[in-house]
Amino acid sequence: MNETTKILNELNDRSREVFRRVVEGYLSTGEPVGSRTLTRTMSEKVSAATIRNVMQDLEYFGLLGSPHVSAGRVPTQQGLRMFVDGLLEVGDLGSADRAMLDATVGDSSSDVSGLLDRIGSALSGATQGASLVLAPKHEAPIKHIEFVGLGHDRALVVLVFADGHVENRIFTPPAGQTPSSMREAANFLNALAEGRTLSELTRVMKAEVATRRQEIDSLARDLIDSGWAEWNNEGSRYERLIVRGRANLLGEDAAEEDLERIRSLFDDLERKRDIAEFLELTEEGEGVRIFIGSENKLFSLSGSSLVVSPYMNADRKIIGAVGVIGPTRLNYGRIVPIVDYTAQLVGRMISDRS
Known part of the structure; x- marks a missing residue:
């Protein structure tokens, strides 16, 4: 049992609900969540003072933080990790998202490189984040x-x-x-x-x-x-990294330090720094992996999260990966099934063309 699971098991039902509602509120709005807001949404009627006491306990555990003395609370990186591992409810892939992704592989005349470009753009459009597609090397004679x-x-x-x-x-x-x-x-x-x-x-x-x-x-x-x-690529197993949608990470009101962090992130991506490292982590198990903030040094400076999944060829060998980069307050429940489906789609496409 890791430390995060241990802490989650120690929380009573009220603390768990307060924590979940703070995280969900933050992921939805990007703003700190206050005790008065929670009094209107809790399943049981409790006072704002009681909720503040629970929040203080959660802060002691390192799950919540307060950006300002008088503000509400936001989840810490440890809190987001605990939410993702233990409380995240992953939704089904929406029909509109499925149709958008399916449409990218409808033109069978395109080469694999062109299709991967289009899939990257569709993935970025569906998630409103920046997409990554790591393309396999061409292995025909x-x-x-x-x-x-x-x-x-x-x-x-x-x-x-x-x-x-x-x-x-x-x-x-x-x-x-x-x-x-x-x-x-x-x-x-x-x-x-x-x-x-x-x-x-x-x-x-x-x-x-x-x-x-x-x-x-x-x-x-x-x-x-x-x-x-x-x-x-000096020993890399992969042909190239396709990145689409960097503008999605920069809102109109982005502060100068945010702009600099995003620029630094994309400079690192273009140099493929640490890409192999997170792919090795991805390959430890099939399915979608979520890296939050400094859990991967590629994203530690930008404060970003990565939702990534490997894709496989017809021999069930991992040959590349697709993923989405965004702020740590990503809508993980919606993005996880999108990334999962995209990885399966790319894998089938590569297998069919082999």
Whole structure:
């Protein structure tokens, strides 16, 4: 039994109801909830003084806090965690939300990348938060690889898969590359690539480069190393992170410090800092996970919450994740089923196209 569950079990029915109503009121309005407000909604008739005493006890347990001396109470991060783990009532997915998400996969002619973009936008629109979609790497056999110089400090690496899927990325090549070194690098990779997936080629390529260093021109070898690092996102299993709806996190009356926290959050997201860490946490169990504030260091500075769920391929292997970022006062009961359904939708879509 963890500490949160222990505290919840120690609360009597009245304390539990006061706590639940304070949290629900805060999640609904974003404002502190006062004792006089609760006297009108409690299931039993109690005085404001009695409720204030209960609130003081809940504050002692670390579940509630008071932003100002004379204000009502708001849940602490520990209080939100206890509410989510023990008292949250998750609703059913609404028909309008289901229809909006289903519509994103109606066009079967789109490639997976385009569909994931649309799903991210739909998820952001449905939740009024910012959405995350972590896309899996394309794992079909490779047909052809090519490097194209675009200038002294820019090059393009093109990857063509046997199923017709084409991906390309711009990167900064090592200095001194020539057309011949680019051809040599591409020829070397193409000789190894046929019939192999991206992950299979990576293992073979590293071993070949190590054993044939003397045969490969140093410029070509450097180009292979830097170009392949771009493809592999320096070891990441995931192709890219799609983020949609950042404007939803910034209301018209957002304070300057809020703006700065959100900017910091998205800077971190764009650098994929700690993304792998929360995905490893997500993979500890199937289904939706909720990270509140500093429970994940990616969100500790911005004071945000993340509701995230992994999605799987036809072999029940976790290959990516979808999620929603918002303030800690998210409507968790509504957002959890939306994220859960979206993850299932993406998983089915990926499986059908495999």
